[in-house]
Amino acid sequence: MKRLKYLLLAAFMACFAACSDDDDFQDSILDTTPDPRTPLDDWIWDNFTNDYNIRVIYKWKTFEVSPELLLVPVDEAKVIPFLEVIQKVWMGPYIQLGGEVFFKETAPKQIALVGSVGFMEDGLYLLGEAERGRRITILGLNTRPINADRVEQFAHDFHHEYTHILNQLKSYPTAFETISAGSYTTAWTQVSLANVLGQGFISNYAMSDATEDFAEMVSWFVIYDADRWDLRLQAAGGPGAEGYTKLKEKETIMLQYMKNMYNIDLYALRDLVQVEIAKVIAEL
Amino acid sequence: MKKREILWLLPLLFLLARCTVKEDYIFEESATARIKAYITACEATITKPEYGWKALFEPNKQSLGGYNIVMKFAEDGNVRMVCDFLEDETTSTYSFNESQGAVLCMDTYSALHYLADPRIPRAGVLGVGLEGEFEFVIKEVTADSMVFTGKKWGEPVVFYPAEERDWTGRMAAYREHIEKMAPQEDSPFFRALTMNNTAVNIVYDPPTRTIIYTYSDNVSKEILSASTRVYGTDEGVRLSPEIRVNGVVLDRLRYNQSTRMFEVSTPGVVGALRYSNTPPFPFYKSLNMLRERSTFACTPRIGSLSGNITGILELLLALIGGHSSYMTSELQLGYRNLALAGMKQFRIIWDIDGEGPWFSLFGALSFAAMDDLYYSTSYKLNMEILRDDEDQVRFTWANEKQTDNAQFDTNMSIQAGFAAFRLFITDPAGFTIVPSANERFYLVNLADSRRWLLLSKE
Secondary structure (H helix, E strand, O other): OHHHHHHHHHHHHHHHHHHHHOOOOOOOOOOOOOOOOOHHHHHHHHHHHHHHOOEEEOOOOHHHOOOOOOOOEOOHHHHHHHHHHHHHHHHHHHHHHHHHHHHHHHOOOEEEEEOOOEEOOOOOEEOEEEEOOOEEEEOOHHHOOOOHHHHHHHHHHHHHHHHHHHHHHOOOOHHHHHHOOOOOOOOHHHOOHHHHHHOOOOOOHHHOOHHHHHHHHHHHHHHOOHHHHHHHHHHOOOOOOHHHHHHHHHHHHHHHHHHHHHOOOHHHHHHHHHHHHHHHHHHO | OHHHHHHHHHHHHHHHHHHOOOOOOOOOOOHHHHHHHHHHHHHHHHOOOOOOEEEEEOOOOOOOOOEEEEEEEOOOOEEEEEEOOOOOOEEEEEEEEEOOOEEEEEOOOOHHHHHHOOOOOEOOEOOOOOOOOOEEEEEEEOOOOEEEEEOOOOOEEEEEEOOHHHHHHHHHHHHHHHHHHOOOOOOOOEEEEEEOOEEEEEEEEOOOOEEEEEEEOOOOOOEEEEEEEEEEOOOEEEEEEEEEEOOEEEEEEEEEOOOOEEEEOOOOOOOEEEEEOOOOOOOOOHHHHHHOOOOEEEOOOOOOOOOOHHHHHHHHHHHOOOOHHHEOHHHHHHHHHHHHOOEEEEEEEOOEOOEOOEEEEEEOOOOOOOOOOOEEEEEEEEEEEOOOOOOEEEEEEEEEEEEOOHHHHHHHHOOHHHHHHHHHHOOOOOEEEEEOOOOEEEEEEOOOOOOEEEEEEO
16 A cells, blocks of 8 residues: 555656756746836826726727627727716715725725717617726716716715625615515506606615615615605605605615725715715816 | 555656646747737827828718728827818827737717717717717738728728828818708709709708708609719719619719809719709608508507606607708707607598598696506598699698596697697698608698698608
């Protein structure tokens, strides 16, 4: 038995010997030369990459976007105006409440910007997505110039996707999923808003699945001021109605999750976001 | 016994180990090193011509015309472009990468991306674009040409060295001529292209750079339609495939600056392209063509107007003019008004209970209706055929209606759009029925050809 062990060891050593004829290490054959930096690259470096380790992808890279969608790159002139809005209505409030460490830990490491929206076969189109807790893609920037309505829309899109990132890093309570279990549907586009609210969803898209439901709750909560949020709940039937009750249950879980997991007070976040949205709109 | 069997395996292991290092490579360098060298050579070639490269993009030879572009690639990674489909010069960046072999990629937004942009509506549909490309798989590179295939759609494209004049006037001339092919605002409907002793009626679609032409066969009198693609030239436009009608072949038009008219420049053919309020020839028995094998002719159907997101998107398309190629401007407002009230389609129904035709609206109880039940309300029309060629008709109101839902009937009848459509259809002047491609037919007002409606057989 002992002799067998030595023989096996010898065979193992021979395998290494067989590999010893490899060429000497040389310089990488891959082109590692960085692209020349433009003023836009400098701005991104100064505002996103250097401090927060966020890479902003605005140039077309085949494997950075979905191959199924017909997309075009973002117009370079639209990059900074969009990122400035995001700085104010998303980055600033979260840093102010959660602190730099929290933000660096949770911020997406990549923000990809795409010029066109992602038209899909079912007639809908994709405006944003979050992946693997590390990346947010925002689409349709070429056709969505920044105006008063759009600031709120961009803020909503980004808070929605960032909520996915937070959920991907730390899951929300499973109790959230039980509130509307059985009501999520792929036919969410075929339902009117009144019906959606009546069933306890804050928006049509919230009806698509529980993760979208949670992201829609957070994003609409911070985008709407208290009065508009309350109006939505009233439109769900008011106190005692099924839709209202479910939305309040979801609201409670959402508030607790953000407080317990990230020490973020969503009421305070909402106030900060409201102020920043108003400021951005005023500066347009 | 078992131990001895294992010992016999050992020499075999040595053999396998030895096999891994003595391979003979066909190439002296690795694939990565070779493609890197190839890309370096491409970079050198693409930046070399003094005036850059020019290319004719033909994204789809079935349904799209040609788009010319001239590009100057700089060593700093920037590329300037001038083209015949956008007025302004663009500057963007380019790079090479390896995915399906060596690939040239215009990686920031440029003129080329305009052709690939899905936001450009095509035939009333968003999300398709003009099948443009901005990533090109390199197939062959010489000093005189660079041959690529588009990465998305796979169509071949060839870059040739450009001349100074491509930058200083040629693209602008191409664009100017192409733009002059577009119907002038408020122009008469008919555009007769006369060719010796025959004529065709053309309908030009600017985004796709295509023409649908209709003509009457000399012998059979049959009304036929075909399509051709349009390309800008120094003098005017080129048509491919050529128009072949009644023995006459035409492939070029020259723009005459003094007469402000396109004239035929194909040798041996005399003619010109003119607007006209009257049809260039009888559209013989076009009424029969419209009625045969179909219960009704209709506007595009708005798929699911029931207050949901899909419906809102479709309505949005209607509101931004996505259906403007289906009706004259006077009807568009009324169409939106009816759509908001729940209409999904306007129809002329040829026969209900042995009688007809009928002016009919089809749709839901309201835009915000939750159900998918569709209703119709139909008003009987009297139809008078105005000449023996059976291509001109007049409709009058017969004061008789049928509906399967009183509420839908009321909802429709009180709309301003209802009155607009009714007045249009029952205009005392009547209509010429003009066949187009794909079983579509224009109703063109006889007194004012700028008033028209495009209906499809369904």
